[in-house]
Amino acid sequence: MSQPSANRPAPALIFETGAPGRATEYVERSRPHTEFLPQEMLRESLPLPDNSELDVVRHFTQLSQRTFGIDLGFYPLGSCTMKYNPRINDAMANLPGFCDLHPYAPDDLAQGSLAVMYELERSLSSIFGMAAFSLNPSAGAHAELAALLVAKKYFKDRGESKRTKVIVPDTAHGTNPASAAMCGFKVISLPSDARGRVSLEEIEKVLGDDTAVCMMTNPNTLGLFEDHIAEIAAAVHRVGGLMYYDGANANAIMGNVRPGDMGFDLMHLNTHKTFTIPHGGGGAGHGPLGVAAHLVEYLPTPVVRAIPDGKSELRRAPSDGMRFELDFDRPKSIGPMRSFWSNFAHAVRALSYLYANGAEGLKSVSQLAVLNANYLRVGVSEFLATPYPEICRHEFVASAQELKKETGVRALDIAKALLDRGFMAPTVYFPLIVPECLMMEPTETESKETLDLFIEALREIVETAKRDPQSVMAAPVNTVVGRIDETRAARQPDLRWRQSG
Amino acid sequence: MNIPSDLLYSKEHEWAKVDGEIATIGITDFAQGSLGDITFVELPKVGAKVEQFSNVGVIESVKTVSDLYTPLGGEIVEVNTAIDADPAALNTDPYGSGWLIKIKLSDTAQTQQLLNAAAYTDIAHD
Numbered sequence: 051m052s053q054p055s056a057n058r059p060a061p062a063l064i065f066e067t068g069a070p071g072r073a074t075e076y077v078e079r080s081r082p083h084t085e086f087l088p089q090e091m092l093r094e095s096l097p098l099p100d101n102s103e104l105d106v107v108r109h110f111t112q113l114s115q116r117t118f119g120i121d122l123g124f125y126p127l128g129s130c131t132m133k134y135n136p137r138i139n140d141a142m143a144n145l146p147g148f149c150d151l152h153p154y155a156p157d158d159l160a161q162g163s164l165a166v167m168y169e170l171e172r173s174l175s176s177i178f179g180m181a182a183f184s185l186n187p188s189a190g191a192h193a194e195l196a197a198l199l200v201a202k203k204y205f206k207d208r209g210e211s212k213r214t215k216v217i218v219p220d221t222a223h224g225t226n227p228a229s230a231a232m233c234g235f236k237v238i239s240l241p242s243d244a245r246g247r248v249s250l251e252e253i254e255k256v257l258g259d260d261t262a263v264c265m266m267t268n269p270n271t272l273g274l275f276e277d278h279i280a281e282i283a284a285a286v287h288r289v290g291g292l293m294y295y296d297g298a299n300a301n302a303i304m305g306n307v308r309p310g311d312m313g314f315d316l317m318h319l320n321t322h323k324t325f326t327i328p329h330g331g332g333g334a335g336h337g338p339l340g341v342a343a344h345l346v347e348y349l350p351t352p353v354v355r356a357i358p359d360g361k362s363e364l365r366r367a368p369s370d371g372m373r374f375e376l377d378f379d380r381p382k383s384i385g386p387m388r389s390f391w392s393n394f395a396h397a398v399r400a401l402s403y404l405y406a407n408g409a410e411g412l413k414s415v416s417q418l419a420v421l422n423a424n425y426l427r428v429g430v431s432e433f434l435a436t437p438y439p440e441i442c443r444h445e446f447v448a449s450a451q452e453l454k455k456e457t458g459v460r461a462l463d464i465a466k467a468l469l470d471r472g473f474m475a476p477t478v479y480f481p482l483i484v485p486e487c488l489m490m491e492p493t494e495t496e497s498k499e500t501l502d503l504f505i506e507a508l509r510e511i512v513e514t515a516k517r518d519p520q521s522v523m524a525a526p527v528n529t530v531v532g533r534i535d536e537t538r539a540a541r542q543p544d545l546r547w548r549q550s551g
Numbered sequence: 552m553n554i555p556s557d558l559l560y561s562k563e564h565e566w567a568k569v570d571g572e573i574a575t576i577g578i579t580d581f582a583q584g585s586l587g588d589i590t591f592v593e594l595p596k597v598g599a600k601v602e603q604f605s606n607v608g609v610i611e612s613v614k615t616v617s618d619l620y621t622p623l624g625g626e627i628v629e630v631n632t633a634i635d636a637d638p639a640a641l642n643t644d645p646y647g648s649g650w651l652i653k654i655k656l657s658d659t660a661q662t663q664q665l666l667n668a669a670a671y672t673d674i675a676h677d
Contacts, residue, residue, distance in 0.1 A: 224616065479614045536613045540590035541638065 060530075061112050063547060068101035097549055116530045118474055119330065124500050126426070128445045128477035128489030129223065129271055131301045131323035132330060133419075135399075139326060142402040143395040153390045157375045163394065164374035168354045170401045171338075172368045177404075177412065178300070178317060179310020180340035185397055186350040186387045189335030190298055193318030194229035194265075196339050199384045200316065200348040201263050201292050202233060207382070210290065213262035217286075219248045221272055221481045223298055226265045235262055242483060246272040246438045250281050261291035268295065268312065269302050269443035271481040271489065273423060283313025292316060292345075300324045301493065302420060302444035305413025315342045325400035336396035351383045352376040352391075418494035419444045422501060426492050429505035433512045437484055445491035447484050454486050459515035459522050461486040464508070466533060467525040471507040552675060553580040555646055559662055560671035561604070561622035566646065569662055574623050577650040578610065578641065581675040586612040589641045594619075594630045594651060601627060603661050607652070610641070621654065623661050629653040 084092060101109070119125070125132035143149065151163055167185055174183045187193035198216070205213045216230035219240045227237040238256050243249040248266065264286045268276045276282070283293045295309040295317035301324045303309075309317045321336040322329040329335060341349060356372040365371050407415060420443050427436055427446040434448040450461040465475035465488070477489040492501060515522045526532060558566045564582035568575045583589065591611035601607050603624035610617045630652050634640060641649040666674075 482615060537588035537590065540588075540611075540613055 060116075061109060064099045064101065064106070064109055065097075065547060065549065067105065067109070068099045070100050072102050072105075073100050118469075123472050123474065124492075124496060124504055125330075125474040126476045126490045126492050126504065127330075127474060128447075128480070128491045129298055130330065130477070131298075131320070131444075131491060131493055132474070133301070133323075133326055133493035134495035135326040135328050136403065136406065138406060139399040139402040140328075143398040145398075148398050149395065161374055163391075164354050164376070165369035165372070166398055166401055167391070167394070168356055168372070168374055169368050170397050170404070171354065173401070173404055174319065174338055174340060177304060177308070178297075178319070178340055179308030180317060181310075181343040182346045182349060182353070183319075183338045183340045184349040184353060184387075185336070185338050186392050187318070187337040187339055188388055188393060189322070189337045190223075190296070190318055190320045191225040191229055191337075192335075192387060193337035193339040194225055194294075194296070195232060196350055196384065196387045197294055197316040197318060197341075198229055198233040198235065198263065200339075200341065200345055201294075202235075203348050203382070203384055204292070204345055205262060213260055213291070215256075215258075215260050216262055217253065217256060217264040217291075219266060219270065220483050221246070221270045222265060222267060223271065223296055224480075226267075226296060230263070230265070242270075242272075246270070246274050247276050247278065248282060250278050250285065253282055254285055257285060257289045257291065259289060261286065261289050263292045263294050263316075265294040265296060266314075267299050268309070269299050269445075271299070271445075272438050272447050272484070273302075273442035273445040273491075274438060274440070275302075275443055279312045287313065298323065299444060302416055304416040305409060306416055309340075310342065315345060316340070321396055321400040325403045327396050327399045334393045334396065336393045336400065347380060347382040348384055349380075350387045351380050351385060352378045353380070415494050416444070419492075422492040422494060422496055423490070425498070426490055426501055426505065429501070430490070430508060433509050434488070444493070445489060447481065448488045448490070449484050450486040450488060453512060453515055457515045457519040459519050461488050463515075463522045463525065464488065464511055467511045467514075467522050468507060469526040470528045471511075473504055473507060552584070553646070554668050554672050554675060556668045558646070558668065559622065559665035560668070561620065561665055562674060563604075563620045563622075564675070565620060565622045567622045567662070567665060569623075569656070569659070572656050572659060573628065574625070574654050574656055575650050576621060576623070576652050576654060577645055578619070579671070579675065580645050583642050583645045583649070586610065586617060587614040588612055589638045592619075592634050592638050592641065592651070594634070595627050597627050597630060599627045600657075601625065601654070603664070619651065621652070622665055623654055623656055625654040625657040627652055628655045 120132050120134055147162055151160055171183045171185060187196045205211060214236050215238050216235040217238045217240055218226045219242060221242055230237050240248060240252055268279055270276060286293050292315040293313055295314035297317050297319040300319055317340045319338045321327055321338060327336060355375050355377040359371055359373045423442050423444050423446055427442055430448050434450060435452055436446060436448050450464055454460050461478045465478050468475050479487055480489055511522060558568050560566050564579045566577055566579050589610060589612045593609040595601060595607045601621050601624055604620055606618045607621045608619035610619050631650050
């Protein structure tokens with residue numbers, strides 16, 4: 051792949067360009083701000099860049115050409131679900147009625163936006179088999195924390211504060227034990243069995259009257275469906291514990307199986323993954339938290355309440371014939387997890403995606419995601435070991451352990467070599483139980499041709515590693531920046547620009 | 552791989568050197584090799600009482616973040632503060648300048664639950 055921006059010198063920082071007085075002013079200044087601000091708060095100078103509009107446009111356009119995203123190429127980052135984000139969802143979120151609404155607008159003036167929140171909440175509850183969802187948390191880990199706060203309050207109300215342990219399998223996303231620890235629980239790590247699943251025998255060893263929550267992802271991070279989930283949920287419930295579903299892998303199951311039916315009491319969704327919201331730049335996420343009936347009153351405030359208006363008779367959508375209000379008066383709630391109505395524009399994007407696909411469409415989204423992952427898995431298994439060689443769900447893991455022994459080339463080197471060939475690297479070194487792990491999730495939006503190109507690129511890297519390992523270890527050489535010293539970046543991070551002189 | 556014969560080992564890849572009622576504790580050569588370049592270490596406070604095999608800290612590397620478990624229980628009497636400035640010592644000298652904590656043992660009999668070098672060699676592989 052040609053890289054037009056390769057080897058072009060890095061643009062200067064915006065702070066290092068421009069000159070005083072260069073900023074183009076399109077609107078005449080009104081009264082000087084010095085008339086409004088207290089004298090002691092005024093400062094002599096404010097070192098902000100002073101650039102013309104054209105220079106600013108060029109600066110950021112050039113930066114955007116030096117990066118990589120789903121709009122440029124294949125992005126198989128495992129457990130991140132980097133699917134294509136249809137533009138229609140952004141267009142919906144940008145409708146003036148949504149994006150110009152003031153957050154303090156009274157409910158009467160915000161009926162359309164409240165209807166979006168209500169319809170999304172009802173739809174998610176139906177798709178995932180929960181009694182209710184809160185759209186309040188900002189992302190997955192934030193929702194995990196909210197869920198554990200719900201569990202903590204629930205146990206406290208029942209006089210069961212002795213429940214201090216949270217069980218987490220060793221394949222779990224790192225956020226699970228982190229959220230549990232943050233919430234003051236003791237984390238019990240559960241070893242996976244030879245089939246890469248949670249073992250009923252192992253979990254029964256740690257269950258007891260101090261069990262609070264068991265956090266699981268299904269399918270798990272090896273891309274395998276936990277086929278004993280009903281028995282595991284029953285065992286956890288038997289000792290009085292709660293089951294938590296980490297929805298990071300929900301793209302594998304929509305319309306096919308519901309966490310509520312598997313026995314989960316709490317769950318989160320990453321709508322930025324499963325329902326196509328641009329992510330990956332660390333930008334705003336959205337993590338709805340779902341709960342079973344016995345936990346609804348603990349959900350974060352506010353929730354959208356629907357009241358029949360007694361006027362409309364024909365109901366085509368859940369919001370028809372309803373008026374909405376925000377309900378803050380929920381005495382058992384854990385309270386708000388963040389200000390205002392969370393990342394509301396993401397609720398619009400998610401609902402737009404959901405309605406564009408419909409029930410059958412969402413089902414085929416998951417089925418195609420699984421089909422693509424299996425096509426990739428079989429292709430890759432011709433030249434890299436796949437430690438769990440069975441039908442996977444939306445993602446799978448390969449291991450470069452043998453290649454490393456043979457040639458010295460590690461999973462990290464393969465990842466860097468993929469960048470040279472125009473692909474984003476898969477997730478590496480996760481899950482932790484697979485040595486030299488490469489975790490790939492193609493998602494449903496890739497064509498067979500793209501998957502074939504990726505498989506051939508990977509095959510060529512493995513063959514090159516056997517012939518000329520040094521060249522793979524030197525990768526990437528075609529990218530805007532070469533191999534980065536990750537160790538030095540972590541040990542001596544340089545995170546702040548300081549004005550010189 | 553370096554597995555000194557005069558140390559005791561845990562299944563979690565920590566080593567202990569017992570001298571009377573004081574034990575020096577660190578992570579093994581195998582552990583540092585698996586973790587990769589270590590970038591940050593979080594250690595317990597001097598004076599903390601810790602139980603055998605409990606989680607006493609965190610080791611962060613370029614690849615991953617791992618819990619640090621203590622192979623022996625007791626009171627923390629010293630921590631290697633030099634590690635803060637030079638976490639690379641864990642990679643280059645895990646049994647020497649990369650030591651992590653010193654513990655005043657609550658029960659020296661706990662050493663019977665640890666492995667000798669020969670037994671540890673059997674489990675120190677991928």
